[in-house]
Amino acid sequence: GAVVSQHPSWVICKSGTSVKIECRSLDFQATTMFWYRQFPKQSLMLMATSNEGSKATYEQGVEKDKFLINHASLTLSTLTVTSAHPEDSSFYICSARDRLAGGLLVAKNIQYFGAGTRLSVL
């Protein structure tokens, strides 16, 4: 159980185009999903927290108009990189938290990660 599917796994696009990345929790419901970015030889950096049915919360320094997040259902969140440029090339990873796993005890709700999407902007 606790599988998070991320699609696509790899995308190449031209500068100026938009790219959409999907994150799905396959066997559990996730009221909260998270989007991370990882540059080569660096650790994961949290970009935003995606809440089902409400606006995403972005970390400091992350442009919300550039990285559009939609969490329309309990099993799907999408990240759209708008007008992508070469500096947006990175490894994007989503995670989802099982809302029922820990009950009211949020800290017991483990984040399960997708396999990641490697974005290359030419």
Place this chain on the structure above:
Amino acid sequence: DAKTTQPTSMDCAEGRAANLPCNHSTISGNEYVYWYRQIHSQGPQYIIHGLKNNETNEMASLIITEDRKSSTLILPHATLRDTAVYYCISGYGQNFVFGPGTRLSVLP
């Protein structure tokens, strides 16, 4: 900044136990300790988590000191497939702050 500190790298012989330490001296009373690992070019994989008591599952054991300021992840019989970056995180299950982790190399 990450709230945990870990060694940058460690080596372990195949078949032996791998003991990965983590310091989380500023952990608060309700924060958990989580361990994940990331194999090259993949998303992090959940390993184990705990609050106060030692925990064990099919992948690993987690030993938390009584004062909760540090912990050790134990892979009892390391295999080559356990070569990865291991991340120790403290928190409430959200807003994870990943540090650089420990790069574990399991050697044949």
